[in-house]
Amino acid sequence: MGDLKQYGLVRAQERLRDQVGHALRAALIAGELRPGQVYSAPGLAADLGVSATPVREAMLDLAREGLVEPVRNKGFRITEVSERDLDQYTELRTLIEVPTVGRIAETADREQLEALRPIAEEIVARAWQHDLIGYLEADRRFHLALLALSGNERLVETVGDLRKRSRLYGLTGLDEAGKLVSSAEEHVELLDLMIAGDVPGTEACMRRHLGHVRSLWADARDEPAGRKSAG
Template sequence: MSLSALRPAPPRASLREHVHQALSAAIVSGELEPGTLITVPTLAVRFDVSATPVREAVLELEKRGFVETVRNKGFRVTAVSDEELGHLVQVRQLLEAPAMERLAGRVPEDALPVLEALADRIERGARDGDLRAYLEADQEFHLSLTRMLGNPVLTDSIADLRSRTRLVGLASMKESRHLDDSAAEHHELLRALVRGDGREAHAVMVRHIRHATGWWAGHGEEDGDAHVDVGPDVAGRRAADPAAEHDAETAAEPAAVSVPRR
C-alpha cells in the first residue's frame, strides 16, 4: 500500500486515535507489508497533522508488536511467523466457535436488521475491493455477536486476538474469489444462529477462521489446516475418533465462554 492512500485526519476526531486506527488497519490488512519503513515526519505530512499524535500512535503500535524501531531510520512493520499465526488461530477457534454455538437461538430479533446490514457491508467491501470497509464491518459484526453473550472479558479477549491476527495476504485476495467466499460466510453464520443450530454455528465459525486465516496468510484454502496446531488433547481425540471432533472442541471451551443462559 502506498502512503498516499492514507486519508487526512477528520478535524474533530482524536488525532492520535485516527492515525492509530488507520495505520493498524493498513498493517492488519497487509496493505502496509512486513518490512515497510515508516517515519513520523512522513506520516505527519500524509495525515496533515503535527508530529506529536503520529509519534504517540506509532509508539502504541510498537507496544502491540506491529512495528519495531530502526535506528536512524524510523520504524519497520514487523512480520508474523506461521507459528505465531497458528497459535492465534488456535485460541480464536477455542473462543469464538463455542461462543457462537452458545449464542445460537439467542440473537434478539430486533438486532437482526443491523447484523444483516453489516453482513451486506462486508460483502460489498469484498465486491468493491475496499479492504478498510471490509475489515471495519467484519470487526463490528463479530464483536456485536460476541457482546450478546454478556461477557465483557470474552469480548475484550476476542477483540484483542482479532487485532493481532495479521492478514498479510488479504490485499491479494481482491484478485480472486476468496474474499467474496469469506464474506459470504457471515450470512451463513447468521442463518445458523437464527435457526438455533449451535452445532452448525460452531462448524461455520471454525471453518471461517481456518479458511480466512489460511487465505489471508498467503496460503491456499487447502493449506489452512496445516498452519493451525489444535493442541495435543484435541488432536489426540480426533485421531482416535474422528466423530469426536466437535465434542473435543466443545470440551476445550474456556471458562470465559461459560456464561449463564438468560
Template sequence: MTQGVQGSAEASGASAAGRGGFAGGALRVPAQPSAADVDRAAVRGGSGGGPAAARGEHTHGAQPVPRVQRSSVRGQILDALRTALVSGELRPGEVYSAPVLGERFGVSATPVREAMQQLALEGAVEVVPNRGFRVVVRGARELAELAEVRALIEVPVMLRLARTVPVERWAELRPLAESTVRAASSGCAASYAEADRAFHREALSLAGNGQLLRIAEDLHRRAQWPVLSGTTTRGRADLVADAAQHTALLDALIARDLDVVRALVREHFAGA
C-alpha cells in the same frame, strides 16, 4: 499521491527513491489547521483546501478545512496507519520514520510516534532506536496460532449464544453481515477488515462481557496485520468466501439449526 515516503530517511538521509517508501494512498488524514486557517476557510465559505492545497496536493474535492480537535489527531493517524498496514502499503520488514510520516500527515512527529507506539503494543511494528518503526515480519504459523486462540475464545461463546439469544436479535445483525459482503466484493482488504471486525464485535457483544470484547478485538486486529514481506493481501475471492460465511451463519442462527451453526463457526476460524 504518487510521491513515496522514505521510511529510513530519518537515520540515513537517503533520497525519496530509497528504501522504505510506499504509495501513501491510505496515509491521509486532514491537515491540522491553525485557528487562522479555519477562520479564513469560514470566510471563504469552506471552498479552500487548506495547507495541502497550498502545496498543490490533491485535496479530495477541496473539502472545507475541518476543525480537528488536538485529542483526535493521534486517533486519526492510528486509524490511517492501521488501514495502510492491512492494505499492504506499510510493508513488512520496512522501517518508517515518524518525522517523515508526520510531514506526510501535515502534523508534528509526536502524534505519529504515539500512534506507532500503540501499534507496537499491538504487535504490528517494533521500535528501531534512532530510526523509527519496523513493520513486523510474520509467518503463517503466527497467523495459525492467532486463529486457534480466537477459536478457543469465540466458538464456545457463539455456540452458547446460539442457544440463548432470541431470533430477532440475530436478525438485527443482517445489515452488518451484508456490509461485509459489499466490502468483500469491492476487493478492498482494509474495508473488509473493518466490516469483518464490526460484525464479529456486534455478535460477541450479545454475551454482555466487555472483557471478552476487548480481548477478541485485539486478537482479531492482530490476525489482520500483514504477513511475510512480498506477499499480497487476501484476494477478492477469499474475502467474498469469508463474508459469505457471515450471512450463512446468521441464516442458521435464525433457523435455530445448531448443527449448522457449530460447523460454520468452526470452519470460519479454520479458514482464518
C-alpha cells in the same frame, strides 16, 4: 476560558492521532508498510502531510497493539507474524468463538441476531466494492458485536486483541482474485444458522470460517512482493 481552549486543542489533537492511526493501519493492510522494515515518524508524516507528533502518538498506539515496535533513534519496525503465531491465534479464536456462538445461538433473541444482519450484509458489499479497510472494519464490528451477546466483556476484549495481533497483510491481490467474497458471505450464512437455532451448524460454520480466514493469511503471505504492494 484558557482551560476550555486547551481542552479543545487536546480533542483536536486526539482526532488527528486517530486519523493518522487509521491511515497507518490501512497502509499495513494494503501492504504498503512492510513487515520487518523500519519507518521514521518524520518520513511517514511527510507522506501523510501532517506533523511528526501525531504520527509518533499513533505509532505508540500501534505498538501497544503489537503491530509495530520502537527502534531507538530510528523509528518503528513493522512486526512480523510467524506461521506459528498465526496458527496459535487461530487455535485460540477457535477454542473461544466456536462454543460461544453455539451458546449464543441457543440463548439470543431473534431480534438481537437480526440486528446484526445489516453489518453482515455490509461485509459482503465491502468485499464486492473492493473496500478492504471497510471490509475489515465491518468484519470487526460484526464479530465483536456477536460475541457481546454472550454477556462476557473480557471474552470480547480477548478476541479483539487476538484479531489485532493476527492482522492481514497484502490483501489487494486476494481481493483482485475475488477470494474475499466467499469469506464475506459466510457471515450471512452464520447469522442465518444462528437465527434458525441450528447449534451444530452454527459451530461448524464458525469453525470453517476461521479456517478460511487462516488460509487467506497464508495466501497473502505467499503473494509475490509486487502484488502485496499493489493498489
